Amino acid sequence: MQQNQSNTSILRNLLITICYDGKNYHGWQIQKNARTVQEAFQDALYKVLGGIFDIKGCSRTDTGVHANMYCLSIKTDKKILCKDLIFALNRVLPYDICVKDCKEVPLDFHARYSCKGKEYVYKILNSRIRNPFLHGYALHYWYPLDISKIQKAGEHYIGKHDFTSFCTIDKRENKNIIRDVRKFEIKKENDILEFYIEADGFLYNMVRIMIGTLLKVCQGKIDVTDIPCILEAKNRSQAGPTAPACGLYLNKVFYDI
Amino acid sequence: MQQNQSNTSILRNLLITICYDGKNYHGWQIQKNARTVQEAFQDALYKVLGGIFDIKGCSRTDTGVHANMYCLSIKTDKKILCKDLIFALNRVLPYDICVKDCKEVPLDFHARYSCKGKEYVYKILNSRIRNPFLHGYALHYWYPLDISKIQKAGEHYIGKHDFTSFCTIDKRENKNIIRDVRKFEIKKENDILEFYIEADGFLYNMVRIMIGTLLKVCQGKIDVTDIPCILEAKNRSQAGPTAPACGLYLNKVFYDI
Numbered sequence: 001m002q003q004n005q006s007n008t009s010i011l012r013n014l015l016i017t018i019c020y021d022g023k024n025y026h027g028w029q030i031q032k033n034a035r036t037v038q039e040a041f042q043d044a045l046y047k048v049l050g051g052i053f054d055i056k057g058c059s060r061t062d063t064g065v066h067a068n069m070y071c072l073s074i075k076t077d078k079k080i081l082c083k084d085l086i087f088a089l090n091r092v093l094p095y096d097i098c099v100k101d102c103k104e105v106p107l108d109f110h111a112r113y114s115c116k117g118k119e120y121v122y123k124i125l126n127s128r129i130r131n132p133f134l135h136g137y138a139l140h141y142w143y144p145l146d147i148s149k150i151q152k153a154g155e156h157y158i159g160k161h162d163f164t165s166f167c168t169i170d171k172r173e174n175k176n177i178i179r180d181v182r183k184f185e186i187k188k189e190n191d192i193l194e195f196y197i198e199a200d201g202f203l204y205n206m207v208r209i210m211i212g213t214l215l216k217v218c219q220g221k222i223d224v225t226d227i228p229c230i231l232e233a234k235n236r237s238q239a240g241p242t243a244p245a246c247g248l249y250l251n252k253v254f255y256d257i
Numbered sequence: 258m259q260q261n262q263s264n265t266s267i268l269r270n271l272l273i274t275i276c277y278d279g280k281n282y283h284g285w286q287i288q289k290n291a292r293t294v295q296e297a298f299q300d301a302l303y304k305v306l307g308g309i310f311d312i313k314g315c316s317r318t319d320t321g322v323h324a325n326m327y328c329l330s331i332k333t334d335k336k337i338l339c340k341d342l343i344f345a346l347n348r349v350l351p352y353d354i355c356v357k358d359c360k361e362v363p364l365d366f367h368a369r370y371s372c373k374g375k376e377y378v379y380k381i382l383n384s385r386i387r388n389p390f391l392h393g394y395a396l397h398y399w400y401p402l403d404i405s406k407i408q409k410a411g412e413h414y415i416g417k418h419d420f421t422s423f424c425t426i427d428k429r430e431n432k433n434i435i436r437d438v439r440k441f442e443i444k445k446e447n448d449i450l451e452f453y454i455e456a457d458g459f460l461y462n463m464v465r466i467m468i469g470t471l472l473k474v475c476q477g478k479i480d481v482t483d484i485p486c487i488l489e490a491k492n493r494s495q496a497g498p499t500a501p502a503c504g505l506y507l508n509k510v511f512y513d514i
Contacts (some may be wrong), residue, residue: 021389066390086386096389103500129343132278132353226410 013109015073015083015257016089017101020210021246022066023136028062037061040097041072041165044237048088049078056111058253059118059202064136064245068121069100071253073111105257117182118196119252120207121127122243127191145193145218147186154184154195156227157210164234165204166210168242178204196251197202205242213240269332270366271339272330272514273346274358279323280393280503281353286317287488292320297354306335313368314511316375319462321393321502326357327379328510330368364449370472374439376455376509379500384448395449396468396504401449402475404443410474411441413484414467421491423462423467425499434460439472453508462499469499 018041030042037054045053058071063078080088083104089099094183098201123138124135126145134140160180183198195214197207213230216222222230230238275298283291285300295312302310315328337345339359346356356509380395382388382494383402419439422432440455452471454464470487473479479497485494 020391021392090386095387095392096391098387100386128354129347129357130352132276132355133276133394135352 007178007184009077009079011017011075011077013073013075013105013107014085015071015103015105015109015111015255016085016099017253018067018070018072018097018099020067020070020098021096022061022064027061027065028057028070030053035068037070037097040094044097045074046090047092048085049076049080053120053233058111058115059250060204061250062205062208062245062248065248065250066137067250069252070111071115071255073105075107083241092176094134109255109257114255115253116209116256117198117200117254118202118250119183119196119254120202121196121251122195122207122211122250123247123249124195125191125192131191134192136246139244141215143218145215147188147193149224150195150214151184151186153214153222153224153227154186154210156224156231157181157184157197161231162234163203163206163231165230165236165239166206166213167236168205168209169236175199179203198252207243207248208243209236209239209241211243211247215243216240266334266336268332268334268364270330270332270362270364270370271329272360272362272366272512273326273342273344273356274510275327275354275356277324277327278353279318283320284322285314285327288462294324294327294354297351301346302331303347303348303375305342306333306337309435315372316459316507317461317509318355319362319465319502322505322507323394324507326509327507328368328372328512330362330366332364336423365413366512366514371512372458372510374449374455374457374514375459375507376453376511377459378441378506378508379452379464379468380504380506381446381450381452381468383450388448391449393503398473402472404445404450406474406481407452407471408441408443410479410481410484411467411469412440413444413481413488414438414454418488420460420463420488421493422462422487422493422496423470425462425466426493436460436463442446455509462513464505465500465502466493466496466498467502468504471499472500473497492501509514 020037025037030038041053053074056073085103086099125134125138125140130140158181163179164177180200185196187194264268277294282294285294287295289294310331343356343359382391382395383395387397404456415438418425421434436455442453444451
């Protein structure tokens with residue numbers, strides 16, 4: 001009873017930044033019969049704070065997708081200090097998930113709805129020979145890639161477009177399909193290519209289809225100048241395939257706080 | 258019979274360079290009741306070339322130690338082209354081992370005895386917060402590390418010394434314990450430290466004890482200037498502990514060919 005009195009006070013909203021290796025998880029969102037990051041995080045919260053929390057995640061991520069930065073928010077009346085919560089959660093979380101930061105935010109903050117944009121990075125090992133250390137952490141692509149061609153094609157993604165052609169249709173939701181792609185950048189180090197894509201938001205599988213389409217451009221099966229037509233078509237079948245999940249990382253999440 | 262005739266010809270010695278993630282292996286050398294890299298490689302050779310080969314490895318590596326470069330040699334009378342052997346082995350090897358190169362060398366070449374030196378790299382994540390992507394791939398060390406202090410201490414390793422103090426005694430062999438350390442270098446990128454150590458050869462656990470000793474220097478438990486005395490003492494108990502295997506990578510193997 002006394003413990004209750006000392007622990008319950010004003011409701012707080014906490015923005016928690018985590019990082020995870022998605023190799024062993026079926027994405028973020030809790031589901032039946034499959035281990036997800038949200039479930040692992042919920043278990044950790046239960047061990048540290050007690051009770052089940054309504055965790056607001058910044059986005060869903062697919063099976064095998066990683067996150068260098070993922071944000072979530074929870075409301076709690078526990079008085080625990082943010083730095084102590086970071087430490088305690090990292091003690092109980094599995095090795096492939098860690099808490100990097102925690103801070104108090106206004107009560108109306110929501111990790112998903114308050115989000116102003118995100119950056120994903122997609123990694124490709126472009127080499128004849130595989131790299132054991134990148135198994136599950138980059139797409140291994142054998143054939144030579146023409147970076148200047150990819151750069152030119154990728155620049156067509158920039159701007160406000162209807163990305164219906166770059167979206168796996170999710171019938172559960174009737175969404176706004178206009179997205180503002182703010183950045184498309186390529187970094188190359190030895191045989192590893194990294195594609196950085198920033199937008200105000202992303203549709204389901206959007207980055208993976210954007211990458212799959214760029215690979216088709218390299219294969220000569222889609223022309224660089226076809227990209228605007230594919231966007232215009234608003235037809236998923238016009239774009240390239242969905243690139244594998246293993247190369248995808250949620251890299252940054254932007255908020256106005 | 259005909260196959261035998263076409264496949265058997267002049268004996269060749271092949272130098273094969275591999276790379277492996279040692280996380281799931283009990284080191285290189287074949288042993289009973291534990292999966293090793295040598296065994297996995299032997300299985301792959303069996304599938305590709307048939308028969309059991311006497312594989313000469315450039316060194317033993319411990320459980321959990323990785324290799325960016327590991328060299329081995331095998332003798333065979335099979336006519337297979339080196340590039341085809343690379344391709345075929347990579348088709349059958351597990352994802353955490355890959356063949357990077359293969360070339361024909363003189364018959365008297367031996368991956369271990371012909372070796373002129375090796376370089377190891379030891380990786381440390383020096384951060385309060387762990388990194389899920391480095392679990393099993395770097396030592397996670399919480400406390401701040403003074404790089405200039407480590408650099409000064411590490412420079413005492415350079416040169417020809419009796420490294421008895423930096424060797425786990427292996428009673429099976431009565432070895433020469435003089436080694437010539439040619440390089441000690443530190444690279445730092447964000448919170449990841451890499452220690453590059455090159456020598457004409459290494460004793461059992463030598464790099465890991467060198468690193469364990471440097472960490473003791475950072476903790477103020479061993480003085481920078483104590484290193485020469487520890488070498489002089491020729492007594493394992495004078496040096497620091499053996500640092501964990503996960504941070505260690507065989508990085509280069511040198512030959513005069």
